[in-house]
Amino acid sequence: MKFIGIVGTNAKKSYNRMLLQFMQKHFANKAEIEILELKDVPMFNESKDQSDSPIIQEFNQKIAASDGVIIATPEHNHSIPAALKSIIEWLSFNLHPLDGKAVMIVGASYNIQGSSRAQLHLRQILDAPGVNASVMPGSEFLLGKAQDAFDDKGNLKAQRTIDFLDSCFAKFMKFSDIIAQMNIPEDITYEPGTFKVTAVGHNGDLPMEVTLSDDRIEKIDIDTSSETQGIADVAFKRIPQQIIDGQTLNVDVVSGASITSRGVVDGVAKAVKMAGANPDILKKRKKSNGPNKQNVVEYQTDVVVVGAGGAGLTAAARTIQQGKKAIVLEKFPAIGGNTVRAGGPMNAADPEWQNKFEEITGERHTLKEISEIDEKTIDAEYLADFKALKKQINEYLKENEDQKAYLFDSKLLHRIQTYLGGKRTDLKGNKIYGQYDLVKELTDHALESVKWLEDIGVKFDKSQVTMPVGALWRRGHKPLGSQGFAFIEALKKYLESNDGQIITDTAAKELIIEDGQVKGIIARSSDGKKIIVHAKAVVLASGGFGANTKMLKKYNTYWSNIDDNIKTTNSPAITGDGIRLGQSAGAELVGMGFSQMMPVSDPETGELFSGLQVPPQNFVMVNQKGKRFVNEYGSRDELTKAAIDNGSLFYLIADDAIKETAYNTSQAQIDKQVEQGTLYRDDTLEGLAKQVGMDPATFVKTINDYNSYVDVGEDPEFHKSAFDLKVEKAPFYATPRKPAVHHTMGGLKIDTDAHVINQDEKIIPGLYAAGEVAGGIHAGNRLGGNSLSDIFTFGRIAANNALKDME
């Protein structure tokens, strides 16, 4: 993430500057903060427009390009300094870079109560229509007694202050993410045509004709004869101009002619409705940023990539490494897609490294179990590999029969586990497992991907080998720094310093296809520009369709039901666009009916880290009737299936001792969630049941039964495989949970060269796909940690072959 920090004063010595400099240093591994100074900003003057001056343009452009703005304001005379007010006025006059931007306010001052009044004024100012920033609510960071707050290295002295700043900043990172998502313009499509409507003007009817193409307002003709000449003229000129420039109905009415102005807006809204679209979407859009000088922008490049997630950035970086040009189109303002959300390490068998670690309990048992699998149940393509693996395992077990061994791994084990892990049967009895050649490609080259990422600049933590949830084996390569973000940040840096181009806020809409050859992309930017990229190859890397419920429901063959309002752990951008683009060129799809759900997600947000998340041996799950319904130690699939069969919503029950084993939260967060009503707490089991609306007697019996199973170590009802604590110590907790969509395994059919394959099993020339957009590898269930291996491996393969095919 990149933030702009503004020092809210032009004084030579400023504690607010020190505060920002401290934040810059302190948060360096989380985000980049660039500090801007007000020293050279001229006093705002409406009659001497200097919007084009270098200093104001610098503010304008840097803010526009940033993920958010941090303003550190002193308090001068109970308000913000004039110098700060002046730059805000410049940025609300002809330029509007703060429009919809996430803003965090901090302040330092001599006074004990810090800069509270100034911060309040600043909030009101930033809320003015010309500014229209999205200011983070709450989390008011006021540094009182600033002259005593820093040590001589410029660091904040008090740990409590630092802790509070940490929590405000963590919240801001999240907030700016959410705001970025809010800024994604909702798509709109019209029934093309010219619509005759009548709006209400100042002096009566205002007949208009509005021409719409499939995705744009093209023309607005108004019969102006009845309105007052001289007063309404400006409105007739300016309002349609603003509407067309910005493709928005969020326009400033013309003072003195506000009724006419609103009439024009209402008229266009009527036409939009007649064309089958919702005008509210246009009203929520950003205001026009002035005339759009270039409505069509064209680019020429070697490889154009759709989607700036892990797979897409990898394909672009690999292209550039080989001396060719690449452009990445990204629908969202921020890059990274689902890849930045990934919390785990990436899988790659690296025995040389893994062998340096000792085995842990249970691993030998897992290997034995694998080697004892009946060969008749192994599908033919995998049989030779399975036999070879068996041999490896037996040698290893023999060699270490009487001693503590090292951690075993091999490409074959990774391959067979990917195959076994993905094997599923859907509701219709269709069996699916990973396509052999693709799984082999993945497991053979995953380690190369780790090495390649190191060359690009990703640093891995070699000191431990970990296993993400659902991975089956310890072969995780964990980057230093926050996980998903570390990959994206390194790739972004590499691209930026090697002339790679990432165009954000731009969604790919259509493939350019000439004589069966894919030759580029037509895209639309969020401010309405048409972007045409001519290229020798197109790589689709737009991720899966986890955030597209309609599409999930259409293809689903695995779950008995998917709720209309099901939540997702995915970024809202992940709507299957690449799959549809591929289909427009005749692509075949594979495994589309299989999706992965995260059973223990927040029912409102889909998030994983709310409520009390405890180790599975301490899971006690009850349905809405207050009864247990599943072996809580089961796989994600089993839990999800059972939850769906029990009406989706269920509760994780904990007592005070189980609460202590939660790895995701703090007492402060717990208290807050209880207060907000997203987590329930009560001193008695009966009270807890009443709070969530269960029959108290049923619930109490359920818990007593569970406790008795813990005592004897056996669960005759659901055969829970492992226990730890009983539910007995007040207060008691209930965390509401619901399965949320996590991953889509199906997608475009590809070959081992990442070519997209059409329905006649032929390569579609010029079209490649990599990452979650492609299907065939993970089949019915993706192993934790395998997706990252997939995207970095097939991202490289796509670029390699795109360039090879060009020659």
Place this chain on the structure above:
Amino acid sequence: MKLVGIVGTNSSESTNRRLLQYMKQHYSEQAEIEICEIDEIPVFNEPEDKTAPQAVQVLSDKIAASDGVIFATPEYDHSIPAVLKNAIEWLSYTTRPLINKPVMIIGASLGALGTSRAQAHLRQILEAPELKALIMPNVEYLLGRALEAFDDDGNMVYKDKAKELDNDFIEFLSFVKLTEKLTANSKFFEISKQFSWKQVANGEDM
């Protein structure tokens, strides 16, 4: 009675300036209003020597010599314009002529809604310890649709708004007289003159 009217903007076209000009002309019998501009004042930057630049000194002297001050402020982004805030910061940081000075706040705007938020901010600002102006309570004069408010001879077209301003202005004149009595032997004045935020923080004062 001698009053100073401060135009709260540096814009060459200002309805707030016109409003003050209207008052100057219209109330010439009751008071002498001198209109002051703030566009020449440099950007405030907390200079260490704490001396007022020429333009600030001139304004400060006029305020000091007056019986009361009228601020006419537009509203920019829900607050007062930076240029007006700038002038006030200089005054508070150097000469502090507004302490115990009677003040009337008015505002004109092009739209119908007027400048109520800017006026509220200005009140809070002028109440800061190093400014301590005496702001006339209970009066908020907002002139909306100000572009069409005056005819060619400078008369106010909106009769109700003209009447309201007459009443408010008479009120202000008696407020000025009232405060003279109040402040004649106020100790507040000296305290405020010496006020420093540093002292507050160090617990030396207040």
